[in-house]
Amino acid sequence: MEIVDYDIVGRGVAKKDGKVYFVKNALLGEDVDIKIESEGKNFCNAVATKINIPSAQRQKPECKYYGVCGGCQLQHFSVKEQLLFKKQLVQNTLKKVGSLQCKVEDVVASNKQYFYRNKCAFASQTQNKRTLFGMYKPKTKDFVEIKKCLLASEGINNVLSLSAKFFATHCEPNLKELVIRQVGDSFLIILAQKGKLTSLDEFQKYLSQHGIRYGLFSNHNLSDDEILSSNNIYVAGEKWLLLNEFSTEQKLFAGSFLQVNSYVKNLLYQQVLQLTNSNEQIVDAYCGIGQMTYLLSQKAEKVIGIESVSSAISSANELKEKTNSKNLEFVLGDVKQKLSSALKGLKNPVVVLDPPRKGCERQVLEILGKSRVKKIIYVSCSPISLSRDLAYLSGYGFKITLAQPFDMFPNTANVETVVQITR
Ligand SMILES: C[S@@+](CC[C@H](N)C(=O)[O-])C[C@H]1O[C@@H](n2cnc3c(N)ncnc32)[C@H](O)[C@@H]1O
Structure with a gap:
């Protein structure tokens, strides 16, 4: 079987006699023998048992549990192929789920392929x-x-x-x-x-x-x-x-979120920062412990962070006090309840969204659609919910002006993306 594509979890895709085959352990361009593991009407789940023509991008997985525990999906991909796969994944998902077409930048790589999770x-x-x-x-x-x-x-x-x-x-x-x-x-x-x-x-x-x-x-x-x-x-x-x-100390409590790959986190925050201007007033929705909010406040006129976990907000307030940031404010609560009042009175309002995997709630998108906000920077760990939410916002006249993926989770099929939309 010749592998002609990848699915969203990095399995090779082959097509024969009207059926689609999803083949584990197979890379794009390879010719493989397969064993079928389960079968539906139009598709088969399979695994490659013999690689007849291997890809130059095939590499030996480092972990003895690879293919068994299911935590990683891409250890047999070279780094170059992983980055290419993730770029395509973002591009294809925007198109298939959101009917959105745009240029997707090359994926920003991690400094470490292994031992990166905190x-x-x-x-x-x-x-x-x-x-x-x-x-x-x-x-x-x-x-x-x-x-x-x-x-x-x-x-x-x-x-x-x-x-x-x-x-x-x-x-x-x-x-x-x-x-x-x-x-x-x-x-x-x-x-x-x-x-x-x-x-x-x-x-x-x-x-x-x-x-x-x-x-x-x-x-x-x-x-x-x-x-x-x-x-x-x-x-x-x-x-x-x-x-x-960020030249200061801050407490991280057990229930608060922290990006898992510190090196990529910092690159991602720099990207978000680059997309903002000094005359803007920003709402950082889903701000966690407020690290990105703090960085934004060093550049923008004013920044308001919204977060529903109270221990995260107390860390964020500690950061504000220790850095004596007068233009920084944190609000404890649900974004769908706090966003409208945070936006009220802001001039040149810009919104940063970094929601959990499931994406933003419909009410949040509606508030944004009906607001004066002209620019949104959406940070997402799920291309699917990202594409769904962007498609909804496109109905309010927003267009993608940058899509930049980051390899926050090497060796897995997950990807983090920063998208700027403007109207
Ligand atoms: C992906 S994290 C991003 C955090 C932060 N931007 C960062 O870079 O560390 C999402 C955050 O949203 C918070 N959250 C989830 N649902 C929320 C909601 N409905 N309203 C406010 N915050 C929420 C979570 O507690 C978590 O801190």
Whole structure:
């Protein structure tokens, strides 16, 4: 079979006798033998079993769990091919989902292909009285034990490996997920549980004995669907991580968002900054702990950040106070309820949107469509919701004037994009 395209998760696409084949482990231009794994009326899910004519862009995956745990999709792509794939993905999704045609810039690369994540979540399962950590294969309940994740920072891997050793002998069937976040030499460790844990005191001692600077939190979750609820309960150690960025210090609490790849985060913030002018007044909607909001305030006349997580807003306000930023304001609340009043009275209003994966709510887009806003900078980790939202805004006369993808998540099929729209 000849591979003629990619699908959105980086599988090769082949076509034969009116059927479309989605082939795992196959690169564009390759000729491969396949094994069919499942079949529908017009399509087959398959895997390449033999590569007859390999692509020059094929590389050997580094991770022994690749293809098993499902966390990465592109380890067999060269870096060049990954970047090309992500550019096409953004371009095609804008076209297919949003009916939007525009030039998409070359993807800005990460400095690291591996060990770039400052946060990782590992599923937990107890088997034969051993509590293990790993991943669930995508869309299944099949658990894969993981001893090392090549996307996670070295520090996170160290804490994972210590936790795995500890819980192998301290069985905790109620433990469902282990989240580890790292800033500098410190870690926040969040244990999501479906019932009581019995060995927390010993776990604390064990971490200290191994020289780990940590804050320990438990997260009690009662629903089957949502593993990690937003309710992190402090157990012991440090209450926050201390970010030392932008020439100041700022607390990062367990429930606050931080972009996972710090190097790419900074490039992305510089891009957003470049798209703004000094005479503009900006609303930074979905501002998290306000780092980008603060950078914008150094250039713009005035910036208002809106964010619904209160611990993130207290970090943001700390940043404002420490930097004595008089033209910076943070509002706690839902963007759909706070956006209109934030826009009121602003001159030359510009809006930065950086919503969660599901994109903006319809009310938010409607407020923007009906407002005086002439420029929106939309930061998105999902080309699908981005395209849907941009298509809606195009109905209000907005046109794409820049689409710049960033490789925030190397080796996975995810991509972050900054889009500027103006009218
Ligand atoms: C993708 S993050 C972006 C954060 C920030 N711009 C950054 O670069 O770190 C999205 C943020 O939106 C917040 N959020 C989600 N839904 C929201 C809503 N309806 N109203 C306000 N904030 C929301 C989340 O808590 C999170 O901090």
